[in-house]
Amino acid sequence: MKMGCSESNAGKIADVFLAAELRGHASHGMIRIKDYFDLWKAGRINVTPNVRIVHETPSTAVVDGDNSIGMVAALFSMETAIEKALGAGTGWVATRNSNHFGIAGYYAMKALKHDMIGICLTNANPLVAPTFSISRMMGTNPIAVAIPALKQPPFVADFATTPVARGKLAVAEKKGEKVPFGYVQDWQGNASDDPAILRSGGSMLTLGGDRIHGSHKGYCLSAIVDIFSAVFSGANFGPFVPPSVAFLPVPGKKVGEGTGHFFGAMRIDAFQPAEEFKAKMDEWILTFRSAVPAAGQERVLIPGDPERESGERILREGITLVPAIRDDLVSIADEMGISFE
């Protein structure tokens, strides 16, 4: 709010940060506050945006985020998708002129309480090379899909289309550790286990790692996320997506407006009676939960299990604030004349 956000928008942004921490994705939580603060100080983000629909049909809309902090445009867009679904059975919204929005799963999960399936995609600044290439052309472009069940917790898949998130490389680098082959390559496209290789022209690899292990399929997925997020909406695609940190420059070429997202909401009862569908999802979940574990493994997980269990633990134990992040927050508080307790 001290940056100029309305109380309503500030609340939305804080809620997504909190959800990221609770779901065990601290890489998308409070560590990002300084990034957003620096983008604002650099005049690269709009804290009083006019987020609006610029085109629509019964089941679709295109939203212009007016360069808002990503959460504000994303929540408006997901709510629009849900409203469209109420009328037409399904709703699909492509969003341009937005920014980093936290965790994709947060928006997909907004559909659950309406007895809808939620979908969320976003592109991101380029760090990832297509198969056979050394050019950083794509972000870690995540896919989130949330599907409600009856007595079981919902199915919530939320994953980057790379083998690991960018944050895992940073952690390994800080610890002085190597990473497994299949995560990154050097500037010539040779396999590498150096988590710092991005600093010397290297790039991240798509899900699959190398061609023989299906990296071309990861490339397809990441490309689909990019096209749905940016070409559908009129945002920047691929190598032209602006960075979500102020210390990296905006790309020289613009092919659209800001970062792009894509949202879907599908009413369960557009396909099956809601109670029947949810009971069947319970059966699906129980079937997969009862799969036989491999030697040395305790159990088979359902997408969403680790994040939900993380949330239960953190609600008991509290959020751990890493000293470096605390220092950032104290320094921002000082600069803005807020007391940090």
Add this chain to the structure above:
Amino acid sequence: MKMGCSESNAGKIADVFLAAELRGHASHGMIRIKDYFDLWKAGRINVTPNVRIVHETPSTAVVDGDNSIGMVAALFSMETAIEKALGAGTGWVATRNSNHFGIAGYYAMKALKHDMIGICLTNANPLVAPTFSISRMMGTNPIAVAIPALKQPPFVADFATTPVARGKLAVAEKKGEKVPFGYVQDWQGNASDDPAILRSGGSMLTLGGDRIHGSHKGYCLSAIVDIFSAVFSGANFGPFVPPSVAFLPVPGKKVGEGTGHFFGAMRIDAFQPAEEFKAKMDEWILTFRSAVPAAGQERVLIPGDPERESGERILREGITLVPAIRDDLVSIADEMGISFE
């Protein structure tokens, strides 16, 4: 037609087989004719089906395939999705009580001439284990997405959610070769390079291969395809999907009707003016085609390039009929009193 299919349905089925051969996916082409023939002889497939919509909203429908040969139900469903999209901007169809339908990309590409994006998913008989498990719970569950461009050929992604197709294991086995680690595991969940391991309780792995390389993301993808195809439609899910060959028994437990598919059609102009969108796709494609190749690589591909180039070559050179498949076809022709030329 000798099996009792109408001329119209027989033509549809033949067209999908031909498309599979042309796109270089012979594993889904004429080699399957014997499988379909044997299923018919075993009374496990309906050649005079009443394929019909059983539920609908402005943007969705559920189709009952009446145990038809998969192509018949799939084409009807994709056409229904396209019609829904004409009215509501997008159309989404879940199909139950179907069977093996050939290549998913064929149906997704049907949307292209309508200036629509096409999507097609299907589940399949279980060969694949979820992360941390040794149970065969999922098929190779493919995802196909076709997106039109203006002067460039369309973007067509069509891929199994495993590192390789089942057919590649069979080929390696016949040649007496090993396969790379990351494709299969043994009955205890140990890494294996034996392509015949499925015969001794082994299973295929999801895209990513192992947990450290993101197999849990491949598991998410395969699970999403299964749920969209089967729970949306009322088909059998996961381990209960019936096999697409007559020499394997139908699973003892039924949780729905037949095999399930899912189809989507999205009108481009539900998001952007069609010419603008397609020109932007040209720009996307040219941008990615100009990515710098890695050392030793000739060029960077766009999804759909290999299949299109395969089609151009095969149209010049003709389809190669492997002797074993030719023998099958001759034997079927003899049995049905047709001359094979």
